[in-house]
Amino acid sequence: MAPKPSKASKAQPKAPEPIKEYPNIAAFHQATYENSRPYHKPLASLSATEKTHYAYARLLETGIWKSWDEFQRKDFWKYIETNKIPVPLPEPKDLGRDRNGRDISKYSVKEYEEYQKRERGLEGLVRESTRFRDRQRRLRRSGRAGEDIEGEIEEERNRRKLIGVLRGKKMGRYEEDPEWDDVVPIAQDDGEGALAQIAYTEEYSEGI
Structure with a gap:
């Protein structure tokens, strides 16, 4: 009896290539540029x-x-x-430094993604805050400032606090409060012969 032909061995699925790790976002951008x-x-x-x-x-x-x-x-x-010819990308640009002076190009890929997400969120908040200020100015010019809605003011107050947090900057009491937007500070002049600058509190300095 003739031996049965052996079954062809099934091709083993190709293992996926491991995800390449990059030391920082600059290396990732450079690799992406070269791959294009x-x-x-x-x-x-x-x-x-x-x-x-x-x-x-x-x-x-x-x-x-x-x-x-x-x-x-x-x-x-x-x-x-x-022929699957990739679109050539422009050479990566210098990413500059963040608000703490750290070189952004040294960020890890994940850190950079989080940084971009924060920046997009900040830009959106600033746009909304600018719209609010513009609307308030228009209402004041038309003598309709009384139409301010308390809910909108509170929303803007919280928005400014969040902007300060994302910028890593603590806003002053008046800067973060929309109800003080129409108040113009008066510059304090101690005179040319002043021996020393008066040590005002932060809140008082902001008001002058």
Whole structure:
């Protein structure tokens, strides 16, 4: 009796590649930048196909394709998509420093994501606060300041406290209270011959 043919062994599923860890956000941005330019190498090291891909990548980067007619653009993008040519990213910029003077480029990827989330939240709060101030000014100019709604004022008061927290800055009593927005502080002048500056309290200094 002839032996039964052995069953072909099932192909083992390929293990997913481990997620690459980066020492900081600057390294992540640099790697992302380089990955978007796989054909930006010495031409002598590229194959004929890679040289063609490089030419298309350069056209993609310069944006010259935008001046072409519809047929040319369609043909161009078909080649880009078929060959999965990535859009070249601009070179990473300096991220500067945060409000505590820390170099943002040294943040971990997770820290940077949290930083961006805080900044977006802060920007939204500042926009809402600006709208509130503008509305209050319009009401005062039109003599309708009495239309202020206490709920809105309290909401703005809490908003300003949160802005101060996100900025790492403690707001003064008058700065964070919308009811003092129309009060203009009077500059204190101790005179040219003053021997020493008077040590006012923070609250008093804010008022003058």
